């Protein structure tokens with residue numbers, strides 16, 4: 001049996017829609033795989049009741065298919081589904097790393113990214129790899145249709161998760177089909193600023209590059225209290241705030257000394273809007289680890 005811990009992730013980071021991703025030090029899924037004649041899946045943990053155990057419908061089933069690696073798979077969920085924190089990706093990433101090891105398939109971590117992304121197609125309709133990439137490789141990642149590049153970085157973040165669900169499939173329907181040239185220029189500038197910030201482990205640069213005027217405003221409308229939470233996080237010292245993934249989680253970057261205040265401010269602001277939430281005080285951390 002092989003057991004793998006794969007982290008929650010935050011994709012997009014504002015200016016990097018379907019491209020940027022970051023591994024969060026916590027929460028995480030823990031997935032155990034053992035060889036079997038036919039594949040079976042058992043799910044326990046946070047939100048397990050909402051996750052199908054049918055291999056055709058669970059993200060890990062697509063990974064089994066892609067690696068031709070039938071197994072009994074136990075998924076212990078730490079990342080709540082429909083969170084914007086890469087819940088479906090965490091399981092797929094852990095399964096990809098575990099089954100690759102169990103069956104000695106010999107793929108590199110980067111080669112496992114498109115394999116794990118097949119699981120995302122099962123749940124959201126698109127094999128977007130911006131969550132599975134950091135879940136497998138760790139740190140901050142840039143994923144294009146042909147490659148994944150990652151860097152280690154040390155950025156404190158708060159991921160505040162309201163007690164409501166937003167499915168990625170639904171949130172992809174509100175993504176605009178076009179952007180103006182002004183928006184393209186602005187986005188390139190913000191994405192480049194964020195990337196330099198990640199390379200320098202500089203929360204100010206990362207935060208200022210998290211802005212996006214194309215996708216984020218449309219997604220923000222789906223999250224009750226978004227503007228209040230954003231303002232409260234900035235007032236408490238956040239350097240940047242945006243929708244995490246497809247939402248409803250909201251991600252804030254900050255200096256380590258401000259992390260606690262930012263987390264409290266975000267939870268209080270959600271409460272003011274009538275929404276219960278929990279804040280993960282975390283940081284950008286490593287990818288999947290065999291435990």
Ligand SMILES: Nc1ncnc2c1ncn2[C@@H]1O[C@H](COP(=O)(O)OP(=O)(O)O)[C@@H](O)[C@H]1O
Pocket residue numbers: 050051052057058059060075080081082083084085086087088089091092123124166167168169245246
């Ligand atoms: N192993 C899995 N972990 C989490 N969700 C899964 C898994 N397999 C299938 N799903 C389904 O995927 C959906 C959640 O994925 P998604 O909408 O992308 O949210 P998230 O942002 O949390 O990844 C839910 O409908 C859930 O039932």
Ligand SMILES: N[C@@H](CCOP(=O)(O)O)C(=O)O
Pocket residue numbers: 009011012017018019083084085086087088128130131168171172244245246247
């Ligand atoms: N790029 C995707 C990311 C979805 O992330 P998730 O954590 O909400 O699954 C998108 O924005 O649709």
